[in-house]
Amino acid sequence: MTEPLILIALTEELDAATRRAIIDVCIAAHQEPDFENLFIYAPTGGRHFLAYDGATLVSHASVSTRWLQPEGHPIMRTAYVDAVATLPAYQGQGYGSAVMRQLARSIDDYAIACLETDRPGFYERLGWEVWRGSLAGRSERGLVPTPEQEGVMVLRLPHTPPLNLDAGLTIECQTSRIW
Ligand SMILES: CC(C)(COP(=O)(O)OP(=O)(O)OC[C@H]1O[C@@H](n2cnc3c(N)ncnc32)[C@H](O)[C@@H]1OP(=O)(O)O)[C@@H](O)C(=O)NCCC(=O)NCCS
Structure with a gap:
C-alpha cells in the first residue's frame, strides 16, 4: 500500500475526541485497561504520531522525554516511545511501521531513542x-538493577555517539515504572 499519512501532535494539542480514540486504540491492541489512565500518567509534554483510515484513528505511538545513560557517556536526552498500538482489524497492513518510520524521522532533536517491548522483531526491522x-x-538512593527486564531497545539518531550495546544502560526511575 502507499505510505499512509501520519499526523503529529503535541499532547497539549489533542482534543477530547482524539484522546478518547488514542486510549481506545491502545486498549484494543494491548488488551490492557490501564491505558484508560494514559493522559493521567502523561498529561503534557508528549509527541503523538497518528495514522488514520478516513476519520478513524487506526494506529498510534507517542514520544516523551526521558534520560538514558549508556555506561561511559553523559546522561542523554532520550525520546522514549510508548503506547505503540494498531487497531486489531488494521494490524499487518503497514500502519504501525509507517507510524514508527515517521516517528524516527521526527526526533532528530533527541540524542537517542528508547523503548521496551515483548515484540523486538517488529522494531528490529525498523x-x-x-x-x-x-x-x-x-x-536518589542509587542504582536499581533490573536483571529480569528484557526487550529494551534503542534507536541511533544523527546525534547519537558510538555505542557499545554490551555495556551498562541506566534510566531515571519514574514513579510507576523503571523501563
Ligand atoms: C505491534 C503493532 C503495533 C504493529 O502494528 P501493525 O500496524 O500491525 O504493524 P505493521 O502492519 O506495519 O507490521 C506488522 C507486521 O506485518 C507485516 N506487514 C506490514 N505490512 C504488510 C503487508 N502489506 N502485507 C503483509 N504483511 C505486512 C510487517 O512486516 C510486520 O511483520 P513483523 O512484525 O514480523 O515485522 C500492532 O500489531 C499492535 O498494536 N500489537 C498489539 C500490541 C503490541 O504488541 N504492541 C507492541 C509491543 S510494545
Missing part, C-alpha cells in the same frame, strides 16, 4: 537494536 548489556534504574 532499525532498532536490543540493548544486550546490564540494565538499571537511577534513583
